Amino acid sequence: MAINIKSLLQQAEIYRSQGLLQDAEKKYLEVATAIKNSDNIQNKNKLLKAVKKKLSAVRKDNEDVETAPTSPEMSSHVNEMIKKLFSFSHDKTNEEEAALEGAIALAKFGQFEGAITEFKKLLEKESVGVAAAKNIIRCFMTLDSIDAASTQMYEWESSDYFSAEQMEKIRSFFDEMLEKKGIKRDLAASDLPEEEEAVEDEEFLDISAVAITFDSGPHKGEQVELDVSFQSGNIISLIISSNDEHMIENLQVGVKLEDIHFYSPIAIFRGTGVVSAKTQINSGPKKGDYSVDIKIQSI
Amino acid sequence: MAIFNIKKREIECKIVYYGPGRCGKTTNLEYIFKSYKKQVEGEMVSINTEGDRTLFFDFLPMELGKIKGCEIRVQMFTVPGQVQYSSTRKLVLKGVDGIIFVADSMDVRREKNMESLKDLQKNLKEYGLNIFKIPLVLQYNKRDLAEQGIPIMSVEQMERDLNRQLKVPAFPGSAMTGKGVGKTLQECLKLTLKSLHKQFNWAE
Numbered sequence: 142m143a144i145n146i147k148s149l150l151q152q153a154e155i156y157r158s159q160g161l162l163q164d165a166e167k168k169y170l171e172v173a174t175a176i177k178n179s180d181n182i183q184n185k186n187k188l189l190k191a192v193k194k195k196l197s198a199v200r201k202d203n204e205d206v207e208t209a210p211t212s213p214e215m216s217s218h219v220n221e222m223i224k225k226l227f228s229f230s231h232d233k234t235n236e237e238e239a240a241l242e243g244a245i246a247l248a249k250f251g252q253f254e255g256a257i258t259e260f261k262k263l264l265e266k267e268s269v270g271v272a273a274a275k276n277i278i279r280c281f282m283t284l285d286s287i288d289a290a291s292t293q294m295y296e297w298e299s300s301d302y303f304s305a306e307q308m309e310k311i312r313s314f315f316d317e318m319l320e321k322k323g324i325k326r327d328l329a330a331s332d333l334p335e336e337e338e339a340v341e342d343e344e345f346l347d348i349s350a351v352a353i354t355f356d357s358g359p360h361k362g363e364q365v366e367l368d369v370s371f372q373s374g375n376i377i378s379l380i381i382s383s384n385d386e387h388m389i390e391n392l393q394v395g396v397k398l399e400d401i402h403f404y405s406p407i408a409i410f411r412g413t414g415v416v417s418a419k420t421q422i423n424s425g426p427k428k429g430d431y432s433v434d435i436k437i438q439s440i
Numbered sequence: 441m442a443i444f445n446i447k448k449r450e451i452e453c454k455i456v457y458y459g460p461g462r463c464g465k466t467t468n469l470e471y472i473f474k475s476y477k478k479q480v481e482g483e484m485v486s487i488n489t490e491g492d493r494t495l496f497f498d499f500l501p502m503e504l505g506k507i508k509g510c511e512i513r514v515q516m517f518t519v520p521g522q523v524q525y526s527s528t529r530k531l532v533l534k535g536v537d538g539i540i541f542v543a544d545s546m547d548v549r550r551e552k553n554m555e556s557l558k559d560l561q562k563n564l565k566e567y568g569l570n571i572f573k574i575p576l577v578l579q580y581n582k583r584d585l586a587e588q589g590i591p592i593m594s595v596e597q598m599e600r601d602l603n604r605q606l607k608v609p610a611f612p613g614s615a616m617t618g619k620g621v622g623k624t625l626q627e628c629l630k631l632t633l634k635s636l637h638k639q640f641n642w643a644e
């Protein structure tokens with residue numbers, strides 16, 4: 142056999158063995174052409190037949206790969222792992238948050254049945270219930286089960302699962318999805334809204350402590366770590382000991398803090414904030430100390 | 441984004457092997473699983489389709505021991521390479537701290553390498569990350585195939601194609617024989633830990 146043909150054939154075989162089926166197919170075609178164009182090969186026809194057989198085998202494999210389901214339902218073991226690996230709030234205090242993230246990850250990996258089961262467990266949780274409900278609706282819609290989504294909506298609406306205000310949020314989300322779906326239908330778009338983000342919870346992150354780097358005053362350049370005593374949304378409260386006069390002076394209302402590390406229970410974020418209130422505590426064990434509120438501006 | 445547990449003095453970070461389909465990401469991880477038994481913490485998990493292709497990801501947890509008084513744990517992932525898995529690929533990238541981009545040295549895969557690098561940049565950007573800033577190393581894989589007479593690109597050519605602007609550490613290697621696999625990972629870990637240390641500034 143001509144060296145050229147031999148080398149081409151070898152390449153085709155390697156590509157095939159590595160699962161590079163399209164590259165293999167191309168090479169086999171080159172081999173076939175080379176054989177056809179060559180004058181000095183014995184059993185040309187036999188060779189050609191062998192190559193054609195390989196060619197159709199590769200094409201068949203390629204077809205199988207391309208038609209394989211992109212998100213088949215996985216075992217519950219796999220689902221457990223996805224939940225664990227793709228929930229980013231691991232701490233105890235954030236259990237509900239973590240469970241929500243895990244369930245969202247399942248949905249993103251196409252494990253809708255499993256995801257719905259997980260979301261359902263979260264419906265009663267104060268902090269994530271509404272988000273879980275919205276995601277259930279989203280799963281049904283992605284599965285094209287508008288009926289199931291409607292039934293679910295009806296069930297919630299006719300029970301007192303959610304408050305009127307919460308129900309309103311869920312309802313408008315559902316309407317929005319319906320509308321999108323309608324438009325998509327008209328455009329005859331493909332089935333999956335693949336790149337759409339799942340609904341994350343609107344709640345603000347829990348911040349347990351901060352480290353502030355001051356850019357002026359006696360603490361200039363220093364990083365001071367302080368525990369957060371209380372948090373309401375994007376406002377965190379810190380208690381500053383009355384002994385720490387410099388700090389109390391530094392943290393005047395209106396002062397912008399350009400470099401804060403926010404310690405959520407498990408991770409640190411960098412951001413900025415502004416001092417929004419400062420009051421001296423005049424009773425209790427912390428009497429005389431200051432309570433300073435910082436409004437988080439960006440994380 | 442790494443998890444820094446201040447109380448336990450423990451950092452958990454995430455390394456992702458990225459690259460075009462069939463470039464050798466899974467093979468890299470398999471080699472690490474076999475040869476770094478001491479650091480491996482548990483089992484390697486692969487979620488495959490029938491044709492042995494990575495469907496969602498491969499996962500390998502490792503424990504590096506204490507560095508500057510802080511326990512370092514690493515979660516290693518590979519992404520699925522094929523184009524149709526773009527949304528799972530993006531999800532696996534979420535929270536990444538360091539990346540190993542595996543490029544296929546074979547001539548026929550030249551375009552695919554470049555496409556995949558571009559895809560990486562796009563996905564990072566969507567997470568607010570910059571490919572020029574994130575710890576990143578390249579691996580030019582399958583160098584062994586030259587011996588079998590398979591046309592492969594020169595390292596210089598691959599540098600021009602993929603690393604002209606990035607200018608990150610790059611290693612020729614063969615995930616099949618294991619050559620360069622450890623080196624690539626070590627460099628990536630080094631860069632990642634340096635960056636995490638800058639970020640969290642933990643002290644001994």
Ligand SMILES: Nc1nc2c(ncn2[C@@H]2O[C@H](COP(=O)(O)OP(=O)(O)O)[C@@H](O)[C@H]2O)c(=O)[nH]1
Nearest residue numbers: 158159461462463464465466467582614615616
């Ligand atoms: N000759 C050779 N083959 C390799 C090498 N790395 C991977 N392969 C083969 O390439 C194919 C795809 O590898 P795999 O690790 O599954 O690629 P992935 O899609 O990036 O995970 C398999 O058949 C591997 O055996 C290498 O360094 N040399």
Ligand SMILES: [Mg+2]
Nearest residue numbers: 465466494518
């Ligand atoms: Mg793989």
